[in-house]
Amino acid sequence: MEENLEREVDIREYWHVIKKRRWTIYTVVIILVITVTIGSFITKPTYKATATLQIERENPRVLSFEEIFAIDASQQDFYQTQYKLMQSRSLARRVIKKLNLTSHPEFSSASKVGILGRIRNIFRRDKGEQAEELADPYTNIINTFLKNLEVEPIRNSRLAEISFISHNPRLSADLINAVAEGFIEVNLEAKYYASREAYDFLSKQIEELKKEIAVKEEEMQLYAGQKGIIALEGDENIIISKLADLNAEYTRAQMERIAKESYYNQMKNASPDSIPEVLRNPVIQDLKREYARLEREYAQKSKSFKADWPEMVRLKSEFDNTKQRLDKEVNDIVTKVSKSAESEYEAALARERALKEMLDKQKNEAIELHRNSILYTTLKTEVENKRKLLDSLMKRGGEAGVSAELRDFGTSNIRIVDRAETPQTAYRPRKKMNIMLSIIVGLMLGTGLAFFFEYLDSSLKNKEDVERYLNLPTIAIIPSLDGLKTSKAYRYGYNSYYGDENSEKLPQSIEKIAQTNPMSSISESYRSMRTSLLLSSPESPPQIVLITSSQPSEGKTVTAVNLAITLTHLDKRVLLLEADLRKSKLATIFNINKDPGLTNFLTQDIEAVTIIKRTDIPNLFVTPSGQLPPNPSELLSSSKFDTLLEACRGSFDHIVVDSPPLLAFTDAQLLATKVDRVILVVKGAETPRESVMLGKEKLNDAKIAGVVLNDLDIIEHHHYYRHYYYYGKKYQDKTKQAGNRTL
Template identity: 40%
Template sequence: MAEDNNEEKNKALDRPREFHVTPAPPYPTAYYYPAEEEPHLRDYLNVILRRKWIVITFLIAVVTTVTIFTFFAKPQYKATAMIKIDKENPNILAFKDVVALERTEEDYYQTQYKILKSRNLSKRVIRSLRLDMNPEFVPNPGKKENKGDANANLILELNKPLEDNGLSTGIVDTFISRVEVSPVQKSRLVNVSFTSFNPELSAKVVNAIADSFITLNLESKFEATTQASEWLQKQLEVMKAKVEQAEEKLNEYAAKNEIIFLNEGQGEKGQSTDSDNIITKKLSELSTALTEATSERISKEAIYREIISGDSESSSVVMNNPLITSLQKDYAAHESEYNQQLKTYKPDYPKMVKLREYINQIKKKIDQETKKVVTSIRKDYDAAVKREGYLKSAFEAQKREALNLNQRSIQYLILKREADTNKELYNGLLQRLKETGVSASLTASNIQILDRAEVPKSPFKPKKRLNIMLSIIVGLLGGIGIAFFTEYLDNTIKTPEDIDKRVFLPSLGLVPHYPDNKDNLPVEYIAHGASRSPIAEAYNSIRTFLLLSTGGKPPKVMVITSPARDEGKTTTAINTAISFTKADAKVVVIDADMRKPRLHKIFNLDNSTGLSAYLSGN
């Protein structure tokens, strides 16, 4: 019985069958856009590990280069002197320095720091120590310099233009570049340093800078005092002429406008103390009264508008009237009694008629009293408006009278202030001229040397340990940076995660690389010839994923494609088909490559009729 069934199945398989090609149902999970995840520390570590040879190569290159330069560099020595700079605020005289233009303390110290590195001070030190003849600054033109010498570039200084005193500009620039000024925080101390290849020379130059700085400070003070005296003398003559001219104009104006009383009756601010004060006081009183009247008018206007804009009986003013309040209570009580009696008597009952008449009388009294209150409020509002208008007219008239008085005396006050100001300036200049002449002979330096420079015992540069440590740090950081930049430029796909991030497609599986000619087994038959190999297991996993991908009915038609050539489309199609046949599935593999088909070569089949012929109906 079983044999008959097998024979029938084989015959059925041998019969030619017709296949109707229908579009495959869409794959429900073909495309998806995963939410962007924040990178973790593990992701950064993976990038560094993948590009570790870039990091190591860059690190070795940087450390090697820095080490060579560090150990072959010529030692440099730094000497430091500490000086104290007090603020220029002389205690000998009450007179302030006439040259200072109200500069702040911070500006003053910043100026002194710039002077320490100025060209004028540098040239003084160069001349005093004859550094223009020192080989360190001016190498011997006839001597051949070593190519690696740190001072070889100083030969070019001879070709640079000369300063006014004959010194080379390059020598001065080189000297200034070696001077270092470091203020001590929260103090008036400053450290002055100089770097040289000769330890004795570095100490000698720093001490010379400090001495020359004090000398330059004293000379500049004396020169400034002399110039200030000459300038004050010229300004004094000009100011004297201005004082005479201002007093002459003042007297002419006073006589012409007959305002002599201002000379004797002026107050502290230049105003007269008689009628002027009375007018001003009256103007102030009118202003206060006008303000109060305006406020009162606004208040009464608000009450009046409240009454005329709505129900007068419900306004706050009417409701606060004692008589109206009493009548309203009486009205409400009898109205309530009337409504209560309606439950027993009819409206035309004599008692009810009498009660209704009494209620109407109360209502009439309420209306009469309300009209009285409204009339009273209207009268108060009209009176407030009239009072405000009267005070406003009086205030304007008083203001015009005050302005007329001020107009007559304003020009006189201007001329008087000008004359007084010129007198004060003249007296001040005269006093300063006298003090400047005295202070010229009492000039004292506000700068002193606290610690002179000593000959350094050890070189300042190069700092071998620090340089090597920094080179390691820079090498690591630079290598890591290059590694991340290389990773950023690399857009190839290496892991399933790359597919999720860049293509937004689900990953079916990962097939290991199979070297060519390994075990003399073609890669197209690896799932059949080496069924227990990792590659075969990978294709089996892909088959399982495809069978379970739709949750219900497995997909019937699958297309295997890739964006470029020679990426394993044919190999994947054949091995996937082999994996399905192992699961007792019947598979038809169609070669849809119209340019370079390979399936007929792999299976040794005739390629005269293919997919293109079927689609065209041939």
């Protein structure tokens, strides 16, 4: 399965993609530049005239009083409204009629609806709208007019630029000036009509309000006569004042009655000695002192004399008389005080009751007056409010009347700062800018398309792709012979022997290039593969090597041949075994008979030595496939084939097995279990990686030495290889005489 790994950003890789797909970018740029250039030169030029307006905010004065209407003071809404009014259809119609644009060539064609326009209208509008458009000859002209009208506010200012685009420079200036003047006229007319409508409205409201006031005053007077109300405010003040006085007096009477009642109850239950009047009476005080003196004297003499002693009798009689007089005096005072407290209490109670009756009467009178005054006050307030409103309306009505009469002397809050002048240069098309933009857009579009094509390319193009998607090492990258033939610079860089003077010596085929051109860069790549293969096993070099691929025509047979040749250069006996029993090629490459071959050995009773054939290359032996059998898989999985491999192990140092493709047949999958190492050949920048990954999955149990990227155009994909140079033609001749070997 494909691993989801993030690719490290490499600017050089992006540059390589751009160089690789440069013709896609060139094509897009050229097509776009030519198209834009032709369009810019054949397009009829248009001219843009611009005028500048100053728009001051002005609240309407007619109905600005807050008690009637609330005015929206949002500045942003005001200016946005003005900009939309400049682009209104009514203003456009006004200007069109003023300048008689219906007869102008630039607009007369807009009033005619063609066949395509009629068809679009059928699907775009209902019948009512179609009829209205046909009935109004200005509809299409207004649409064209507004399409070419632009309004652009200037930031952080009260200025706005209005522009018109036309094929006629003089017409564009006249039109935009007419729009500016018409907008000011519309603004003034709106103010006039607003003032006139306000004046008429206010006049009507004033008359109605006068009638309402008269009715309410008559109703208020009638009600006052029925209820006997003369001066409501004075009556209300007297009654309220009397009510307050009575309430205060009643409160004081209550307090006084409570005090008298408390004092009266206290006198009834109090002892004589606690009554203040008794304590303050001088006679009682004298009698108490006399009583106390006699009591002391009697007590003192009673110690010396008996009770019947005349002096004691006299003292006793005087003592009793004093006691009687004291009791009588105390009783008289207590009786007098009690009667006085009772009379005062009764008087306070009677006063409280009288005030309570007066207070209740006054309350009823106040309630009745208040009940009668509610409607009267309501009528009076309503009349006063209507009078105030009438005064305001009459004042505003006068102002509105004056404003309406001053129509010809009105001033607008909009003025023209700069009138439009006839443009001297065309606004569109901007040929230089269009061409420059077409180049930039073409480069961007072409680059994007190039990367898109690169994204769709799922082939393996370098060793990083092999490691990323297959998790296998790349043991060799075999350059494309066609790529070397198309570039002298690369040809010379990879092998100085292939200079300009010897360019005819480039091989026409790479089937045995390791033998025919051992010092070429392609041969060096095969030797690199040989070295990587021999070092792939830490114990000992692999003896039997299987060469396979995921799809046909990826160069596995050529790879097997050249690998076998490079192994012979190490003075090793090498057997090239053609196990591809479905397509025989080795017999043709080495110009030998294919019979008897591997098929003959596996199906007949012959010796193995009869199918091993010597070639013109020293130490290289080939076993061709022989006749193509109907059951190759059964033959390759037979024990006789295993016996052949074991026999060859003892006779040869290395055995290179050429097998069928992995995805087409199961032969290679069977052979992979019988060999020491497997080399997977991939045609660079062509074979889809999905096919290679699927082929790798079929080799799960095999020991894969690595991947060979075959037939890769190194000029296009910018891979860097080891340069292998000759040191002169003399050295080349000596190496040829030595059998074209490299040690």
